[in-house]
Amino acid sequence: MGLTMNIRGNTSRRTSLGVGLVWLLGGMLPCALSTDALALATYSASVGEDIDWVIPNDAFAADTGTPPASTKSSTKLSSGDGTTDIDDLGAYSSPIDSSTAFFITMDLQAYGQGTGSSSVDAYAQWTINITRAITVIFSASTLNPVHLSTVAVAGEVASASGLFKFLIDGVEVALSSFDATAKTYSQDLQEGNHTFRMEAFIEGQAITGVPEPATLALFGLGLAGLGAVRRKKLAS
Numbered sequence: 001m002g003l004t005m006n007i008r009g010n011t012s013r014r015t016s017l018g019v020g021l022v023w024l025l026g027g028m029l030p031c032a033l034s035t036d037a038l039a040l041a042t043y044s045a046s047v048g049e050d051i052d053w054v055i056p057n058d059a060f061a062a063d064t065g066t067p068p069a070s071t072k073s074s075t076k077l078s079s080g081d082g083t084t085d086i087d088d089l090g091a092y093s094s095p096i097d098s099s100t101a102f103f104i105t106m107d108l109q110a111y112g113q114g115t116g117s118s119s120v121d122a123y124a125q126w127t128i129n130i131t132r133a134i135t136v137i138f139s140a141s142t143l144n145p146v147h148l149s150t151v152a153v154a155g156e157v158a159s160a161s162g163l164f165k166f167l168i169d170g171v172e173v174a175l176s177s178f179d180a181t182a183k184t185y186s187q188d189l190q191e192g193n194h195t196f197r198m199e200a201f202i203e204g205q206a207i208t209g210v211p212e213p214a215t216l217a218l219f220g221l222g223l224a225g226l227g228a229v230r231r232k233k234l235a236s
Helices: 009-033 213-235
Strands: 042-056 071-079 083-097 101-114 116-130 134-140 146-151 157-168 184-189 192-207
Touching (some): 042 157, 071 083, 083 116, 101 192, 146 157, 146 192
Antiparallel strands (some): 042 101, 042 134, 071 116, 134 184, 157 192
């Protein structure tokens, strides 16, 4: 190699310096010119679900024509370069006939996407006091509420995860329990307080611009070459 060539005087130092610079640039250029380095890792995570059901008006504790209020919450656990948001979170009702029944909808929509990292935790909940035994049929808008996708290029990392739960009185009802065709689930409810809850958790991250091992190795050789040049100069 150039560093061990038997050349005298300034010519030897110039040759060694030139080889060292070539090694250094050899370690840097792949990182600067790689087309992979120009692409960005990204992620997308979303949860979207509507669950509807009908409650007879005379099954409410107070026959006022209006069901009790819902509770809801969302918490952005972290947010980096990525974005996380709640498009729609809550529960509401509309009367089929105010004297007979109410059509109740629970709606939970959340998503996270981009680069960097983010996560969110959210829920929507109804608590109702039932005055008599009834059978309720729940209808879901989808049995696959979690949607995830990632794009990663060589030397980069992207990941996304999501979780959805539907619970009745604190007991999870798996979406696999719903009829696959009608997307419905029925449950008997006795007199008393009953709580219906949907939960969503999503997170994702994308790490871009991670140098490939080969690039790091070449860069290391470049530094070693410059070190050898420095030692040779001091020795002379």
